Amino acid sequence: MKIRRIPIALRLFLTVLLTTFLITTVSLGVLHVNMQRNFSKYVADVEMQKLDLLTQNLAEVYAVYHDWGNAIQAQILQIEGEAAPDDYDRLSRWWLRRQYDIALQQRYFQEHTLANVNPSVVEPDPAKRQANAAELRWLELNLPSQFQPFEGLVFPLSANQNAFRSDRKNEGHQNTTESSGKKQFISMPDRLGLSSRLSLYDAQRQFVVGEPAETQISFRPIMVGEKIVGYLGLKPVLDQEDALSINFFSKQTRYLLLAYALSILASLIAALLLATYFKKPIQRLLNGTRELTKGHYQHQVKVNRNDELGDLSTELNHLAVILDQHETSRRQWVADTSHELKTPLAVLQAQIEAMQDGIRKATPEHLAAMMHQVNNLKKLTQDLSDLAQAEAMQLKCYFSSIDPWQVIEQEIESFKPKFEQAQLDLIVSGEGTQLQLDIDRFKQIMLNLLSNSIRYTEAGGQVHIHTSQSATEWTVYVDDSPFGLSDEQLARLGERFYRADDSRTRATGGTGLGLALSVKIAKALGGELSFAHSPLGGLRCKLSFPKTIKS
Structure with a gap:
């Protein structure tokens, strides 16, 4: 069954979109629910801030009586006369509203008294200033006290028709008050309707008096010193079921839906741009890898970004360069190998055909020449095998403890006839040590170095073999006199099939693999073979091995 593949750009797009959709939905949903539940309480909390003077007056009353029930009862009993059957209940229910009216009148008087300090600023008309002063004078005479909220009333309550002032602008009331000595009840306008929504609770939030409410209300603590003696409660003015609230919340819902739609649209655009931003470089990288699988190693991916995708494109381009170099090296290897094999094979073929045609007889000299070509082929194939x-x-190595200088002396002894034949002066000086090496592989390196010196040193020249060592390393140097090498030639030593003098190497039987193989063998043995210009004017081969083999 083939599984449908979802592109990474589409996954990124859907992830960003769905995440934004979920966050926006939850956030606006929680906001909408909290607004419906808590907005009316918030309005009540704001209104509660206007009741500071009432809260202060109630605290002062409690400080006198130490109990809310006693305070209400004591202030009702201040009224003279014989009460009707329901007068006490009516006054108990009215007590908190009366305390609110008193606080409202006191605040009105305080505010207008402060404004009357400089009346010419508040009211430039002299006639109106005189009227306002008279009004404040009358208000001061009838200003009630929170300790005597029912001052001016008598029992029964039906006998108090003249105790209330319905119109503050009527004349003659000031004289009535001054002559009778009794205060009149002043009806202050309650524009916010707070008096009908107030309730009083004790310190345990048990209802005492006022308007009980089943819904959530706002509380304001009443403090005497550092102790809470009660709470002033205010019922919210807003009801979720009334027409005004329904209209308000409907408008808010429309605004939230508009914000929700705009948020989703913005997240859709952002997710699309983000997915496109990542899709293009990913597609370029994918096309680049496809080009590499086709063998187009010169293809370069252009992604100009300062992030992980940019780093990936840089590494991919670097990989393409390495693969191109390896492919070039492989082709050169194949071409060089076929060329090196072609030469001895062509010689053998010519000699065999000459014998078949009767031009050349199978004499020992001719057979020896053919065997020489076979040996060249054998050496070439063995070097190729070892190098691969x-x-x-x-490369298989069998380590044992040996003295490398003794091995070198043995090889030099076997090479002395060749040095004498090449008319080279050989100088040997050195000392040995104990190293963990493969003796056969070490001999193979020295054979290649000595053969190279004989092959590339002019007749009458000099070859100097000497050693140096430290506490951690042993080194042997092979220095020869000219022919010398240029810096460019020196840098290429150790490459496969590289010959500084191709014609001279072929004439002396070199394959061009000896130094390259020696470098690899030295590395396999834990050492290093390097090349430099010799103080004698030719080539210096430096072969170093650590005295302690790293595990």
Whole structure:
């Protein structure tokens, strides 16, 4: 069954969109629910801030009586006369509203008294200033006290028709008050309607008096010193079921839906731009890898970004360069190998055909020449095999404790006839040590270095073999006199099939693999083979091994 693949750009787009959709939905949903539940309480809390003077007056009353029931009862009993059957109940229910009216009148008087300090600023008309002063004078005479909220009333309550002032602008009331000595009840306008929504609770929030409410109300603590003695409660003015609230919340819902739609649209655009921003470089990287699988190693991916995708494109381009170099090296390897094999094979073929045609007889000299070509082929194939194993890190080495200088002396002794034949002066000086090496592989390196010196040193020249060592390393140097090498030639030593003098190497039987193989073998043995200009004017080969093999 084939599974439908979802592109990464589409996944990114859907992830950003759905995440934004979920966050926006939850946020606006919680906001809408909280607004419906808590907005009316918030309005009540704001209104509660206007009741500071009432809260202060109630605290002062409690400080005198130490109990809310006693305070209400004591202030009702201040009224003279014989009460009707329901007068006490009516006054108990009215007590908190009366305290609110008293606080309202006191605040009105305080505010207008402060404004009357400089009346010419508040009211420039002299006639109106005189009227306002008279009004404040009358208000001061009838200003009630929170400790005597029912002052001016008598029992029964039906006998108090003249105790209330319905119109503050009527004349003659000031004289009535001054002559009778009794205060009149002043009806202050309650524009916010707070008096009908007030309730009083004790310190345990048990209802005492006022307007009980089943819904959530706002509380304001009443403090005497550092102790809470009660709470002033205010019922919210807004009801979720009334027409005004329904209209208000409907408008808010429309605004929230508009914000919700705009948020989703913005997240849709942002998710689309983000997915496109990531899709293009990913597609370029994908096309680049496809080009590499086709063998187009010169293809470069252009992603100009300062993030992980930019780093990935840089590494991919670097990989393409390495693969291109390896492919070039592989082709050169194949071409060089076929060329090196072609030469001895062509010689053998010519000699065999000459014998078949009767031009050349199978004499010992001719057979020896053919065997020489066979040996060249054998050496070439063996070097190729060893080099391939060394590059694949599969070269077999058998380590044992040896004295490398003794091995070198033995090889030099076997090479002395060749040095004499090449008319080279050989100088040997050195000392040995104990190293963990493969003796056969070490001999193979020295054979290649000595053969190279004989092959590339002019007749009458000099070859100097000497050693140096420290506490951690042992080194042997092979210096020869000219022919010398340029810096460019020196840098290429150790490459496969590279010959500084191709014609001279072929004439002396070199394959061009000896130094390259020696470098790989030295590395496999834990050492290093490097090349430099010799003080004698030719080539210096430096072969170093650590005295302690790293595990």
